[in-house]
Amino acid sequence: MRVTNIRRGRIFRIFICILIAIPVVYLLATWSDGHKKVREVYQSKFAARSAREAPRLVEGLGNFEPRNQPQREGPGEYGEPYHLPPEKKNEADASEMEYGMNIACSNAISLDRAIKDTRLEECQHWDYPYDLPTTSVIIVFHNEGWSVLMRTVHSVINRSPKHMLHEILLVDDFSDKEDLQDKLESYIKRFNGKVRLIRNSEREGLIRTRSRGAKEATGEVIVFLDAHCEVNTNWLPPLLAPIYRDRTVMTVPVIDGIDHKTFEYRPVYADGHHYRGIFEWGMLYKENEVPKREQKRRAHNSEPYKSPTHAGGLFAMNREYFLELGAYDPGLLVWGGENFELSFKIWQCGGSIEWVPCSRVGHVYRGFMPYNFGKLGAKKKGPLITINYKRVIETWFDDKYKEYFYTREPLARYYDMGDISEQLALKKKLQCKSFQWFMDNVAYDVFDKFPPLPANLHWGELRSVAVETCLDAMGHQPPSIIGLQHCHGRGNNQLIRLNAAGQLGVGERCIEADRQGIKLAFCRLGTVDGPWQYDEETKHLLHRVYQKCMSLNPQSLQLSLSPCDVNNAYQQWKFKTLRP
Ligand code: LR7
Ligand code: MN
Numbered sequence: 093m094r095v096t097n098i099r100r101g102r103i104f105r106i107f108i109c110i111l112i113a114i115p116v117v118y119l120l121a122t123w124s125d126g127h128k129k130v131r132e133v134y135q136s137k138f139a140a141r142s143a144r145e146a147p148r149l150v151e152g153l154g155n156f157e158p159r160n161q162p163q164r165e166g167p168g169e170y171g172e173p174y175h176l177p178p179e180k181k182n183e184a185d186a187s188e189m190e191y192g193m194n195i196a197c198s199n200a201i202s203l204d205r206a207i208k209d210t211r212l213e214e215c216q217h218w219d220y221p222y223d224l225p226t227t228s229v230i231i232v233f234h235n236e237g238w239s240v241l242m243r244t245v246h247s248v249i250n251r252s253p254k255h256m257l258h259e260i261l262l263v264d265d266f267s268d269k270e271d272l273q274d275k276l277e278s279y280i281k282r283f284n285g286k287v288r289l290i291r292n293s294e295r296e297g298l299i300r301t302r303s304r305g306a307k308e309a310t311g312e313v314i315v316f317l318d319a320h321c322e323v324n325t326n327w328l329p330p331l332l333a334p335i336y337r338d339r340t341v342m343t344v345p346v347i348d349g350i351d352h353k354t355f356e357y358r359p360v361y362a363d364g365h366h367y368r369g370i371f372e373w374g375m376l377y378k379e380n381e382v383p384k385r386e387q388k389r390r391a392h393n394s395e396p397y398k399s400p401t402h403a404g405g406l407f408a409m410n411r412e413y414f415l416e417l418g419a420y421d422p423g424l425l426v427w428g429g430e431n432f433e434l435s436f437k438i439w440q441c442g443g444s445i446e447w448v449p450c451s452r453v454g455h456v457y458r459g460f461m462p463y464n465f466g467k468l469g470a471k472k473k474g475p476l477i478t479i480n481y482k483r484v485i486e487t488w489f490d491d492k493y494k495e496y497f498y499t500r501e502p503l504a505r506y507y508d509m510g511d512i513s514e515q516l517a518l519k520k521k522l523q524c525k526s527f528q529w530f531m532d533n534v535a536y537d538v539f540d541k542f543p544p545l546p547a548n549l550h551w552g553e554l555r556s557v558a559v560e561t562c563l564d565a566m567g568h569q570p571p572s573i574i575g576l577q578h579c580h581g582r583g584n585n586q587l588i589r590l591n592a593a594g595q596l597g598v599g600e601r602c603i604e605a606d607r608q609g610i611k612l613a614f615c616r617l618g619t620v621d622g623p624w625q626y627d628e629e630t631k632h633l634l635h636r637v638y639q640k641c642m643s644l645n646p647q648s649l650q651l652s653l654s655p656c657d658v659n660n661a662y663q664q665w666k667f668k669t670l671r672p
Pocket of ligand 2: 405
């Protein structure tokens with residue numbers, strides 16, 4: 093009886109338990125299912141966010157990493173240099189003259205060649221969200237070598253996750269090479285619509301052509317590549333993840349080198365150190381090791397880091413954001429300065445730039461620029477690139493900083509840059525911050541290398557009083573001798589500046605002296621001073637350290653320092669004013 097009662101009680105309790113358990117289990121099941129979904133979404137967001145904060149380094153390989161790649165054999169495979177047989181030398185030389193790179197060599201290499209994975213090891217272990225934005229890769233080209241252009245396309249197709257690559261948009265900037273006409277059109281049919289080609293009806297230059305490409309593209313993100321690139325392993329997801337997190341980030345891959353003679357693929361910065369884009373006051377693009385302040389923000393060496401600017405050619409951006417910023421200033425012509433325009437605009441108007449160590453892309457650095465600037469170049473008085481710089485600094489620099497530019501490029505003050513009122517209106521409309529803000533918060537390392545420039549006391553041609561001749565840097569790389577040449581009045585290598593701190597400069601270089609003679613030298617980074625002093629009375633250029641004067645040897649027509657002598661006409665110099 094008791095036994096039965098106990099048993100009954102137990103059965104009753106079990107019954108009650110079951111009654112309670114059913115809804116609980118049901119609730120738990122649905123909740124955990126929902127929770128699992130939430131967690132997946134959260135993780136994908138988190139992974140995107142971690143592109144800046146802490147990457148989720150997973151066991152084994154991260155997603156989108158290639159597995160079981162077949163072995164390949166042939167010229168140039170794995171990015172090895174390829175040397176054409178001697179009988180092809182003429183063909184190779186001719187193609188180098190035509191393209192600034194050895195297209196004959198490129199033609200011998202597979203369009204699908206493998207290249208070595210040059211990323212940091214830990215890049216293989218990152219996990220990226222699956223639903224990264226769809227991407228239009230935009231490649232503008234003007235008379236590029238066919239095989240180099242198509243290898244760029246093949247590498248993008250082969251090394252990008254299919255569902256992220258919306259299209260490759262080729263924009264022809266009025267090429268006249270035969271093989272870029274029908275042959276190109278029929279070749280791209282094999283990509284089943286993934287590769288689209290549009291053509292300019294006249295030469296626009298790369299800057300306007302890129303803006304056109306951005307307008308025509310239909311992906312959410314645009315990625316620009318030069319027409320002679322090879323993208324490396326899993327290059328795309330790390331570029332997209334920061335943009336997925338924040339649509340106002342521009343991302344930039346690390347740019348490896350491809351040799352223009354042998355097509356060898358060479359990693360940059362193989363020492364594991366990171367560099368970022370800066371500039372000197374003549375607006376030449378420079379790279380600088382990432383400062384400690386920025387390094388410290390990162391938990392892993394493979395994480396993206398902020399950069400003041402970028403080289404220009406290769407980057408990713410939300411398409412609509414690019415257009416909201418007015419694309420590139422349409423007044424910039426053909427080539428140069430657009431990288432600064434876009435960088436300053438992004439930073440000062442509320443966006444940011446991140447360089448992404450886990451995204452690597454190879455780029456062929458040409459031996460020389462094989463094309464001219466066409467009609468657009470001829471229209472303008474003064475060098476077109478400096479005119480572009482002037483538009484950019486007049487729009488984005490504060491007055492104080494404009495002076496540094498004009499000190500370094502004195503002739504630019506006289507160039508006609510056209511109308512920038514629309515650019516200024518955009519800056520106002522978007523309520524963009526000052527250049528001082530940019531220097532204090534983003535480009536704070538520029539001054540370490542390139543301090544503010546003291547004003548020029550004198551600038552112009554530096555002429556000898558005794559002989560009809562001018563100092564000339566001759567376009568040589570330092571260390572080299574300073575030449576004496578016929579005075580041509582156009583400036584360039586004959587435009588010499590003496591600043592208030594005694595530095596004698598020509599372009600971005602310095603004129604220095606030692607016991608052997610007077611030389612063209614690299615200016616010491618971080619300093620703007622020098623040993624020179626000019627006396628308008630005696631017309632002497634005194635070297636204060638050696639207490640000697642710059643002299644011209646009338647026989648050898650070479651420069652040296654010799655004891656100052658007011659009666660020696662060969663020690664007398666005049667700065668002659670230059671104008672465009
Ligand atoms: O009139 C032109 N029309 C074009 O469509 C002239 C050029 N182009 C095309 C050309 O075919 C190529 O695909 O534009 C692209 C860039 O021209 P390049 O390769 O002759 O330029 P670059 O590599 O010498 O120069 C760098 O600076 C340029 C300044 O305007 C551009 O920003 C380039 O994209 C840029 N290249 C890079 O940043 C790659 C990294 C190397 C560096 C520095
Ligand atoms: Mn290029």
